[in-house]
Amino acid sequence: MSRLRLQTEFFAQMQDPQAMRRMFDHLPGVFFFVKDAEGRMITANAAKLERLGLKQESDFVGKTDADFFPPDVALAFRRDDEEIIRTGRAVINRLEPWLDEQRELAWFMTTKLPITGPRGKIIGIMGMSRRCDEQENPHAAPEASAVVAFIRANLHQSLTAADLAAAVNLSERQLHRKLRDSLGATPHELMVRIRIQAAAEALTRTSVPISNIALDHGFCDQSAFTQQFRKRTGMTPRQFRQRHGIA
Template identity: 40%
Template sequence: MRNATPLRPTRRPHRLPFRHPGTLARQRATWLHRLAPESLFHRIFDYLPDLTFFAKDARGRLMVASRRIYELYGLSDDQDLIGLTDFDLNPDSMAQAYTGDDERLLSGKVQVIERLELWFDRQGLPDWAHVTKLPLKDNRGRVVGVMGVLRPPDARERQFPAFNVLSQAILRLRHDFGGRLTIESLASECGLSIRAMQRQFQRVFGLTPQEFLIKTRVASACHLLRTTARPLSEIAAACGFADQSSFTQHFRRHVGVTPSRYQKASH
C-alpha cells in the first residue's frame, strides 16, 4: 500500500495546561455516578468470549456478571443472578475455596489473588481457567466487595505443576465421563496411585476424584436438561449414571431439586 499515509501520534504541546487533580476526580465521580447499572463496564465482557467477569458484594452475593456466567449456570436474567452465592452454584468444597479467597481480599490481607482453577464450560465439561480477583472499594476506600476475571491459561501457565499432574486426568474425565470410567483406571493411566491422585485432587480442587467425576456428570446433565427435551432415562445414561434412580439422587444432592423439576423450570 504505497499510497497509504502512515499514522503519526498527535502532537502535544511541550507543557500541558494545569489541570487540578481534585476537580478532575470529582468530574469523573459524577460521570461514573450517572451510568445506568445495565451500562456498567462489565457488559464489554459479553463481547470477549474467552473472558468471564463477575462482581460480588461483601456478603459474597453476585451483583453483576458477564453473559458467560449466565450460560454456565443456566440463568436467564438478572432476577435469576442477583443475590446468588458460590454455595448456591457450586459444591460446598469448591465454594469454600472461592470464598476463602474472597475473605482474604475483603480483610485487606492481600490486594490481588491469581490462581489456576478448574471451572466448567457451556457444555458442563471441566476446563481450566486462570482467575484474577481484586477488592472493590467505595468512595471512602472501604472494601465492599470482590470482582474477578476468568480466562483460559496461556502456554506458560500450562507448565504449572498442578496443571501437569492433573491435566491428563481432567482430559480423560472431560471426554469419557459418560462411560464406565473408574478412578482406578484413571489413576493407572496417569501413572499415579489412587492415594496420590486423591491427594492431588483434594489439594487443588477440594474434591476427591470420585466427587469430581460426579460433579462433571451432574453439570453435563444440567446442560442437557436445559437444552434438550430428551427423556430423563436417556440423559442419565448419556452422563454415566448407572440408572435413573442414581441420577436423581446425585442430581438432587448437588443441585437441590430433582432432574424433572429442573427440566420443567428450564423450558
C-alpha cells in the same frame, strides 16, 4: 486540573455506574462478576450468566456461590473471597479448574480485586476468569501451538527456552515474542503452567503418589512441585486431590 481530579469528576458524571461493566459482555471467553462483602452476587456479564444456566441477571443478584456450586466448591470460593476482603490483597492470574460445557476439566485464569467504598472500607470484590487452555486459542501463532505440543510431549524432561526455540526453528528472542503475543506468557511460565495443568489432571484422575506425579511432570522433587502448584492454584497438590475426590 490534576489528573486524579479529572478522573474523579469524569466518573461522577457517569449516569450509569455499570456502563463500563457492559464492556465485558463483548469480550469472548471472559466471565466477569461482582459480589458484596457478604458473598452475595451483585452483577455479572452475559457469559457468566449463561455459564450458570441463567437467562436474566435478576436470577443472579442476591444469590451466593452455594446456590450454584457443590458445598465444598462454594466454601472454597467463599474463603478465598473472605481472605481478599480481610487483607485487601488481590488475586492475580490464578489457575483454577472448572468443568466446561461437556463437564470435562478445563482451566481458567482468575483475577479478583477488592472493591472499596467512599471511606476506604472494602465493600466487595470483582473478578474475571478466562479459559487458558493453550490449545483452545484460535489466534495462536503456529509456532506457539507447536511449542505447546512439544512441551506436552516432553513433560518428564527438563526443558529450557533454548530447547523450545530449537524445536520450532526460532531464535530465543523470536520465541519470546511469539509466546507473549499469542499466549501472554514467557517460555518459562508456559512450561510451568502446562506442567501444573497436566499434573493436576493426574491428581484428579489417578491414585499415583504425588511424589511420582511431580517427577513425571518435570519437577525435581515433591517439594518444588508443591511450591509451584500452590503458587499458581492457591492450594497444595494434596488439598487439590482431596477437593476433587481422590483420596
